Amino acid sequence: MKKLFLAALLAISVSTFAQTSYEKAMIDKIAQVEQQRKSDEFTALTNDFTRIGDKEKNQWLPYYYAAFTNIQKGRIAMREGKMTELDAIAAEAQKPLDLAMGLSKDNAELLILQKMIHGLKMMVDPQSRFMSEGMLAADALSKAEKLDSENPRITLLKAEDTYYTPEQFGGSKTKGLELFQKSLDQFKVYKPKTALDPNWGKAEAEYFLVNKP
Structure with a gap:
């Protein structure tokens, strides 16, 4: 009985340590997000968050931040007038966002990012894409608002x-x-x-x- 108790206690301790390690890694990377200003810096963070997500398997937040940092890279490209790069950046952001959505259903924060991705794609050619990407962006934001007004x-x-x-x-x-x-x-x-x-x-x-x- 004593051995079983010690084994259970050890399992709890290991689980707690693993969770704490995950939280520490995430907090460190999240703190870096607002400090970055260059495209390659956001690319590095995207890769870091993706690795954390691939390791944890069942956590949606690493993939959320992988998508978010890609979107931030897209916003930099937009400010620099590099509109032709936005489709590729949006596609890269969509990959981790899809993984996050698979782990967390009806999540307003994920729908907010979906809106932003459609927005990036629309900005490639606003006049011709408003009725497609623009409408999809509005729909994603409307769904988010219903979940978290x-x-x-x-x-x-x-x-x-x-x-x-x-x-x-x-x-x-x-x-x-x-x-x-x-x-x-x-x-x-x-x-x-x-x-x-x-x-x-x-x-x-x-x-x-x-x-x-």
Whole structure:
């Protein structure tokens, strides 16, 4: 009986250590995400998160961050005017996102990333892709909102869309800024479920409200 108890205690200890190792690795990599500014830095992080996900097997968050860092690389390409690179970057982001979705159903955070991936693809040729990728992006965000209506990242993406869409197509800089403010207000009260869960976006909302680019 004593041997069985010690074996069970050892199993619990090993399991706890393994989980702690996973959390430490994730916290370290997540902390690096907001520090990166270059495309190759995000590529390195994507690879790191993918390796963690492949090791853990049943955790959706590593694949979430692998997709997110790819999307961030796409946003850099967009700012640099490298629109022809966006389809390939979006395809790379979709791979880990599909793995995450296979592990976590009806997840608003994953649908937010799906919206962003469709957005990247639309920006390759907005005029011809609005009715395809643009509609898919809107649908993904609508599904996310039904699952988590107070999520500030949903409001942030709606603010971006409203701010940058020309007025003749229903956009408005004034309404966009109002949504950025709403997002910032939501960030003040919205709490991630764990230390590893998504918590990005507040700085962007603050930037828009201060600089109004």
